Amino acid sequence: MDSQEQQAEFQYDTGGETTGPMAGFDEQKAREGARLLLEAVGRNPDEAGIYDTWNRRVPEMLETLTEGTRHEAKPVMRTFEAETDSLVVKTGIPLHSMCEHHMLPFDGVAHVAYRPDEEMVGLSKLIRYVRWQSRQLTTQEALTNDIATGLAEELGARGVAVEVTATHMCEVMRGVETSTETTTREQAGTFSEADRDQFREAIRRHGTTSDGH
Incomplete structure (x- = not known):
């Protein structure tokens, strides 16, 4: 297949506008793809109990789990005047995402810290932002960076730090078939050693509390 044929494969009709695969969610293609996958593993897509899998359930799931690629799904990060310039830390944010290499989930927790400049945001917005960023096909390394740089831009913060610890089902269910944790860290802006x-x-205390000690 030459480059022109490959490019044509990724183009579809959007009312006269030619776009690439990241233009938005295509429900029809999701149905077609899910049906083909069922056929590939030897299942009859039209049998009882399977028809709704490809026709409704998988497309709905994929639309939800890829919201992080669509700006309109981003939570409104309404800010207010900063009441302090002290470090703000939110630990133990649940994180669920999808590995772009194997299309299997990885999940764990994110810890976020930022030092406000002129504006702050409600703590619940940090949770919503992490959830939104997580809903995409990605890697843990890229996701950690996306959260840190995205929050720094959204908040105009002096500095943002993010730590993510997750278990990857692509390791648990295939490959080494072992459950381990992977930790990634990213920083945007300026963070002092004291920060x-x-x-x-704060992360250590969260771990101690989670372990029940």
Whole structure:
């Protein structure tokens, strides 16, 4: 297949406008793809109990789990005047995402810290933002960076730090078939050593509380 044929494969009709695969969610293509996958593993797509799998359930699931690629799904990060310039830390944010290599989930927790400049945001918005960013096919490394740089831009913060610890089902269910944790860290803006120490201590306390000690 030459480059022109490959490009044509990724183009579809959007009312006269030619776009690429990231233009938005295509429900019809999701149905077709799910049906083909069922056929590939030897299942009859039209049998009882399977028809709705490809015709409704998988497309609806994929639309939800890829919201992070669509700006209109981003939570409104309504800010207010900063009441402090102290470090704001939110630990233990549930995180669920999808590995772009195997299309299997990875999940764990995210810890977020930021030092406000002129504006702050409600703590619940940090949870919503992490959830939105997580809903895409990605890698843990890229997701950690997306959360850090995205929050820094949204909040105009002096500095943002993010730590993510997750277990990958592509390791648990295939490959090494072992459940392990992977930790990634990213920083945007300026963070002092004192800020980093405070962030690490907050994460340590969260781990101690989670372990019940």
